[in-house]
Structures are given as structure tokens and as C-alpha cells.
Amino acid sequence: MKELNEGFESYDLVMHEDEMFLCEELTEDEEKLLDELGIHGASRRKFLGQVGAAGFGMLAMQVLAQQDTLAAEGLVDLTKSEPVSIENAVNVNMRINGVRKSLKVDSRMTLLDALRERLGLTGSKKGCDHGQCGACTVHVDGERHLSCLTLAATCEDKDIKTIEGIGDEKNLHPMQAAFVKYDAFQCGYCTPGQICSAVALLDEAKKGEVSYETENISAKTRPVQLSDDEIRERMSGNLCRCGAYPNILKAIKEVHTGKAVAQTWNFSERLDDIAENYEQEDANDETV
Amino acid sequence: MRPFKYDRAKKSNDATKMVASNKNAKFLAGGTNIVDLMKENVERPDALVDVNNLELKQIKSMGSNISIGALAKNKDTANHPLIKQNFPLLTQAILSGASAQIRNMATNGGNLNQRTRCVYFYDTATPCNKREPGTGCGAAEGLNRMHAIFGYSDKCVATHPSDMCIALAALDAVVHVEDEKGNKRKILFGAYHRLPGDTPEKDNNLKHGELITSIEIPKNKFANNSYYLKVRDRASYAFALVSVATGLEIKNGIIRKSRIAMGGVAHKPWRAMIAEKELIGKKPSQKLFERAAKMEMERAKPLEHNKYKVTLGERAIVRALKMASA
Ligand SMILES: Cc1cc2nc3c(=O)[nH]c(=O)nc-3n(C[C@H](O)[C@H](O)[C@H](O)COP(=O)(O)OP(=O)(O)OC[C@H]3O[C@@H](n4cnc5c(N)ncnc54)[C@H](O)[C@@H]3O)c2cc1C
Ligand code: SF4
Ligand code: FES
Numbered sequence: 279m280k281e282l283n284e285g286f287e288s289y290d291l292v293m294h295e296d297e298m299f300l301c302e303e304l305t306e307d308e309e310k311l312l313d314e315l316g317i318h319g320a321s322r323r324k325f326l327g328q329v330g331a332a333g334f335g336m337l338a339m340q341v342l343a344q345q346d347t348l349a350a351e352g353l354v355d356l357t358k359s360e361p362v363s364i365e366n367a368v369n370v371n372m373r374i375n376g377v378r379k380s381l382k383v384d385s386r387m388t389l390l391d392a393l394r395e396r397l398g399l400t401g402s403k404k405g406c407d408h409g410q411c412g413a414c415t416v417h418v419d420g421e422r423h424l425s426c427l428t429l430a431a432t433c434e435d436k437d438i439k440t441i442e443g444i445g446d447e448k449n450l451h452p453m454q455a456a457f458v459k460y461d462a463f464q465c466g467y468c469t470p471g472q473i474c475s476a477v478a479l480l481d482e483a484k485k486g487e488v489s490y491e492t493e494n495i496s497a498k499t500r501p502v503q504l505s506d507d508e509i510r511e512r513m514s515g516n517l518c519r520c521g522a523y524p525n526i527l528k529a530i531k532e533v534h535t536g537k538a539v540a541q542t543w544n545f546s547e548r549l550d551d552i553a554e555n556y557e558q559e560d561a562n563d564e565t566v
Numbered sequence: 567m568r569p570f571k572y573d574r575a576k577k578s579n580d581a582t583k584m585v586a587s588n589k590n591a592k593f594l595a596g597g598t599n600i601v602d603l604m605k606e607n608v609e610r611p612d613a614l615v616d617v618n619n620l621e622l623k624q625i626k627s628m629g630s631n632i633s634i635g636a637l638a639k640n641k642d643t644a645n646h647p648l649i650k651q652n653f654p655l656l657t658q659a660i661l662s663g664a665s666a667q668i669r670n671m672a673t674n675g676g677n678l679n680q681r682t683r684c685v686y687f688y689d690t691a692t693p694c695n696k697r698e699p700g701t702g703c704g705a706a707e708g709l710n711r712m713h714a715i716f717g718y719s720d721k722c723v724a725t726h727p728s729d730m731c732i733a734l735a736a737l738d739a740v741v742h743v744e745d746e747k748g749n750k751r752k753i754l755f756g757a758y759h760r761l762p763g764d765t766p767e768k769d770n771n772l773k774h775g776e777l778i779t780s781i782e783i784p785k786n787k788f789a790n791n792s793y794y795l796k797v798r799d800r801a802s803y804a805f806a807l808v809s810v811a812t813g814l815e816i817k818n819g820i821i822r823k824s825r826i827a828m829g830g831v832a833h834k835p836w837r838a839m840i841a842e843k844e845l846i847g848k849k850p851s852q853k854l855f856e857r858a859a860k861m862e863m864e865r866a867k868p869l870e871h872n873k874y875k876v877t878l879g880e881r882a883i884v885r886a887l888k889m890a891s892a
């Protein structure tokens with residue numbers, strides 16, 4: 279323990295709950311945050327003991343900074359209540375991830391903004407806001423649509439499913455699990471859109487819908503077995519700036535065929551050595 | 567985006583009345599073009615009439631012709647058995663455009679009326695006669711790599727961006743429209759879109775308040791010998807630099823009827839009538855296709871940055887004809 283804290287004397291406080299307040303005064307902002315969190319007196323002491331004063335300082339800074347940015351952008355509380363006056367207000371009732379929602383929106387509001395800023399569903403992302411990237415893809419009545427080009431006002435009686443409704447941490451959709459398995463992302467910004475799009479794609483293929491890559495489009499409708507090029511073409515509406523395309527393709531292919539996709543690259547011997555060394559180091563660390 | 571009033575129309579007649587009575591009102595269908603342009607402040611309607619609830623979504627046989635509803639989605643049109651079997655050219659053209667998400671939203675009527683992708687048209691800081699009549703044309707002497715090589719004027723050199731419309735031009739489609747008084751008229755596809763002339767702000771011959779109700783396609787014998795070729799900067803999800811829609815009727819090894827329409831080369835879908843005529847009564851061959859393509863493209867008048875479209879267009883016609891006749 280001593281070794282771990284070397285050079286970080288102030289962090290030592292983490293371990294000595296009782297002495298904490300002697301050494302580290304809380305700033306005004308930090309006091310404010312604790313008040314906001316409703317943590318007073320003895321529970322305040324306990325809470326600080328658990329997170330550690332230094333750790334709490336960082337947390338307070340982050341939370342307060344974030345609140346400032348949100349306030350500066352006028353975003354605070356939008357998810358909690360309706361804006362007071364709305365020009366050209368339209369009432370819309372829609373089902374979002376199975377739950378009925380009634381909203382009063384400005385006629386200009388897109389579905390994407392309604393989801394993110396009024397309903398707090400920030401899974402759907404705003405990439406370009408002009409229909410060119412697919413980051414905002416959601417399902418409307420079971421079909422993939424771009425929420426950035428959809429006016430919320432037009433969603434009366436629509437059934438909308440966002441990434442939040444596709445699956446959750448305890449219950450991943452097979453497509454989500456496959457994206458994790460194949461490392462089908464880097465920054466993750468395009469991922470919710472990619473997954474919503476990919477889930478719809480499988481459904482379209484099952485219904486026998488054709489694409490520009492389909493060889494015989496006049497054939498009678500039946501489930502289409504997708505080649506790699508078919509998947510690429512059908513996913514072309516979802517851009518990924520990190521270029522995770524090869525792994526996205528593998529993830530979709532696995533869910534589509536039900537078969538694991540073989541890894542087409544290998545660590546070189548040299549890299550294998552490095553990996554082994556890392557494992558060795560990890561093992562050493564654990565024994566300290 | 568400027569504020570606007572939003573209304574949902576229940577009947578065609580309500581929709582046309584609402585738009586006809588306000589010169590700043592517009593129809594809203596899939597929204598994939600108009601919402602984008604409103605965000606850019608290029609389109610500034612003060613009222614949008616949502617026509618998505620109108621009963622104009624059927625795709626059906628009408629005597630020997632097939633009618634597709636103005637509000638049927640591009641996706642559903644492309645996948646309809648009647649279209650796949652009779653006009654695979656249309657299916658191919660629709661599927662070559664935009665992305666799956668956009669085709670799920672876009673309607674057939676909206677596709678006809680989508681506006682040019684000229685970058686100056688989109689950029690409100692630059693002059694553009696189409697957006698602001700009388701301000702000049704930024705593209706004529708500017709970056710015009712994507713622009714027209716046929717039929718332009720000194721007022722505008724933009725191209726029509728649709729793929730679907732190129733196929734409809736080759737298929738001799740007829741556009742059915744209706745006004746606020748219930749008057750109906752039919753417009754031949756070739757007469758629907760306009761060349762820019764002195765009024766580039768007008769893309770087509772629809773009157774304000776007139777609603778497209780359906781598009782009728784006469785039966786033809788092209789189904790086994792048609793092809794839509796799209797050439798673009800990347801393999802998918804990009805507008806055409808040049809595209810060719812072609813349908814041939816071949817009997818006993820002789821071309822009896824031919825249609826060739828080109829995209830990316832003019833302000834409207836461009837019928838390559840010189841090439842079409844050259845093919846009639848002849849046996850399909852590489853030589854014939856090359857000659858016909860050359861005769862057509864010789865008449866092109868490229869701008870500073872799009873000379874490549876002449877060669878590209880010639881080769882694209884040959885390739886499309888080869889694919890169609892194979
Ligand atoms: C990123 C992106 C890429 C694209 N790529 C391609 C491509 O490669 N190829 C291609 O062909 N297209 C492409 N598109 C364009 C797309 O096909 C059109 O936006 C779409 O077809 C428009 O249909 P909509 O129903 O959404 O029209 P809307 O946006 O709703 O309307 C467009 C216009 O038509 C009018 N209108 C709509 N319905 C009617 C009617 N029934 N009667 C009279 N007027 C009507 C509206 O008032 C408006 O002025 C792309 C679009 C985007 C955003
Ligand atoms: S080509 Fe037409 S649309 Fe483009 S800038 Fe000139 S006038 Fe405007
Ligand atoms: S944010 Fe909607 S397509 Fe990019």
C-alpha cells in the first residue's frame with residue numbers, strides 16, 4: 279500500500295477517513311455539489327470517506343464544469359420539463375422503445391433533437407445533421423430511418439426504436455454482442471447508428487428485399503443470402519470515420535449466417551513475443 | 567431553420583388548397599430533401615403541408631400500364647413484384663441512389679421534385695440564379711466538375727440529381743398531377759422537368775399548389791434487355807457523375823426499339839435520342855454501340871472542369887448497352 283502511494287502523499291488521505299477533514303478543506307463548489315446531491319452531516323462524512331477527498335475534488339470539478347457547459351448551451355432541464363413558450367407548437371404522441379410519449383414540439387424540431395434533448399435518449403448521435411452519415415439512424419415503424427431528417431411533428435402514432443430499445447447491458451442484442459466480439463468500432467460514435475442499421479438490414483434480407491448489388495432482381499421474393507459486397511452496399515448509409523468497416527462487416531456476417539467469422543489476420547511472431555511479455559508483467563504485478 | 571407552420575393534410579384536395587392559398591407553402595413528403603434545404607436556409611417556406619397521410623401509396627396495374635403512387639416510398643417501389651418483373655431498370659435506378667435509410671423515407675413524388683446538388687445552390691453566401699434569381703451563377707465560371715454538358719444556359723449549369731428519374735425518362739413515364747380545384751392533368755416525363763433557360767428557379771412544369779398523385783409507366787418489352795449504370799466518385803452513397811438508363815427491345819437479333827437516358831449531364835434527365843435512333847434495325851455489336859455513343863456525345867459542350875464527362879459519358883453508354891444486350 280505504501281509503495282502504491284509513493285509520491286502521491288495527498289492521496290494517502292483516501293485511506294484515513296478520520297483525518298481527512300483536517301488536511302483537506304472542501305471548496306465552495308464542492309460544498310455546493312454535496313448540497314445538490316442532498317448529502318449532509320454524517321452521511322457527507324461517510325460519502326467522502328468512500329470516494330476519497332481528492333477523488334471527490336475531481337468529480338466535483340467534472341460535474342460542475344459539465345453543468346456549466348450545459349447551462350451555457352441552454353440544455354439544462356430540457357429533459358425534465360417542456361420549454362415555456364414554443365413557436366408553431368405541434369403535439370405529437372409516439373411510442374418510443376415501447377413507451378408512449380406525448381410531446382409538444384416546435385415544428386422545426388427533428389426527431390433526433392427530440393430524442394436527445396427532450397427525452398434524454400442520447401444514444402442516437404448527431405454526426406452531420408444532413409442525412410449524410412447515418413449516425414442518427416433509428417427504427418420508425420420497424421424500418422431504418424434518419425432521425426436528423428425526420429421532423430418530430432411527423433411522428434404522430436409512430437413506433438420508434440432507438441439503440442436504447444435494441445438491447446441493454448444485461449441483455450445485449452446479438453448484433454450488439456457481435457460488435458463487441460469483433461471490436462467493430464474505435465471511438466464508438468457511429469456505433470449506435472451502425473447497430474440500428476445492421477439490425478434492420480437483417481430484417482430486410484429476410485423479407486427478400488433487393489439491393490443494387492443483388493444479381494437477379496427480377497427473381498421471386500425470398501430471403502436473400504448476403505455476400506460481403508451486399509452487406510457493404512446495404513450498410514453504405516453508415517459512415518465510420520475510424521474506419522472500423524472490416525470488423526463491422528464481420529459482426530454483421532456472423533449474426534446473418536449464425537457462424538463465427540474466421541479472423542483473417544495474425545499476430546506476427548514478434549508481436550506474439552511482446553504479448554507474452556505483457557502477460558508476464560501483468561502476472562508479476564498481481565503478486566506484489 | 568426559419569419558423570414555419572405545420573399541418574397534416576387528410577385528403578389530396580385539402581393539401582392542394584392549403585398550398586395553393588399561400589405562395590410560401592410547400593408540400594412535405596419524406597422530407598429527405600426539403601428538411602435538409604430548410605436547415606441550410608435555401609428553402610424558406612413559412613408553412614409545410616404534410617402529405618404523408620394521403621392515400622397515394624398504391625402500386626398497381628392499370629390496364630396494360632402500371633401506376634405507382636406519388637407517396638409510395640422509393641424502397642417499396644423498387645421492391646414491388648410488378649416493378650421488379652416489368653421494369654427492373656427502375657428498381658436498379660432507385661437502388662443505386664442514396665442509402666437504405668433514405669430510400670425508406672423518400673417518396674416517388676419527392677424524388678421527382680428533389681433539387682440540384684450544385685454546391686453554390688446550397689451555399690447561401692454565393693450567387694445562384696436558381697436560389698436567388700438575378701444574383702448570377704457561381705458555377706458557370708467556378709467549380710463546375712459536377713455540372714452539365716448538355717442543354718444549359720448562361721443562367722444555370724446545374725444537373726438534376728435523381729437516379730429514379732433517369733429510368734423514368736427511359737421508360738416513357740407519365741406524371742399525373744392535380745390542382746386545388748380538382749383539375750387533373752398528365753405530363754409526359756420528357757416535358758415534366760425543364761432546361762434552365764432564363765428561369766432556372768423553375769425545375770419543372772408543376773404549378774404552385776399542384777400535387778403529383780401518381781406516375782404511370784406504359785408496359786414495354788425492355789425487361790430482359792435493360793440496365794442502369796451509375797458512375798460516381800465512390801462505390802456507393804454518392805450522386806452520379808454520369809449515369810445511363812437503357813432499355814432495348816431485341817427481336818430475332820435485331821434492335822426494334824431503344825431508349826437511352828442520361829443522368830449527371832443536364833438540368834433534366836437527358837434522352838440520348840441520336841444514339842437511340844442509330845441503334846434501330848441493327849444487330850447489337852460493340853462497334854454499333856461505340857458509333858452511337860460517339861454521335862451523341864459529340865454534341866456535348868463541356869465547361870472548364872467537366873471535360874472528362876464527355877469521354878466518361880461515351881464509355882458509359884457503350885457499357886450500359888453491352889450490359890443490356892448481353
Ligand atoms: C445524403 C443524401 C444522398 C442522396 N443520394 C441520392 C442519390 O444518389 N440519387 C438520388 O436519386 N437521390 C439521392 N438523394 C435524394 C433523395 O432521393 C431525395 O431527397 C428524395 O427522393 C426526396 O423525396 P422525399 O419524399 O423525401 O421529398 P421531400 O424532401 O419531402 O420533398 C422534396 C420536394 O418535393 C415536393 N413534393 C414532395 N411530394 C410532392 C408531391 N406529391 N407533389 C408535389 N410536390 C411534392 C416538396 O414540396 C419538396 O419541394 C439523396 C439524399 C440525401 C440526403
Ligand atoms: S449552376 Fe444553377 S444552381 Fe448552380 S450556382 Fe449556377 S444558377 Fe445556381
Ligand atoms: S446525423 Fe443524421 S445522417 Fe448524419
Ligand code: FES
Nearest residue numbers: 464466518519520
Ligand atoms: S467507431 Fe469512430 S466513427 Fe465509427
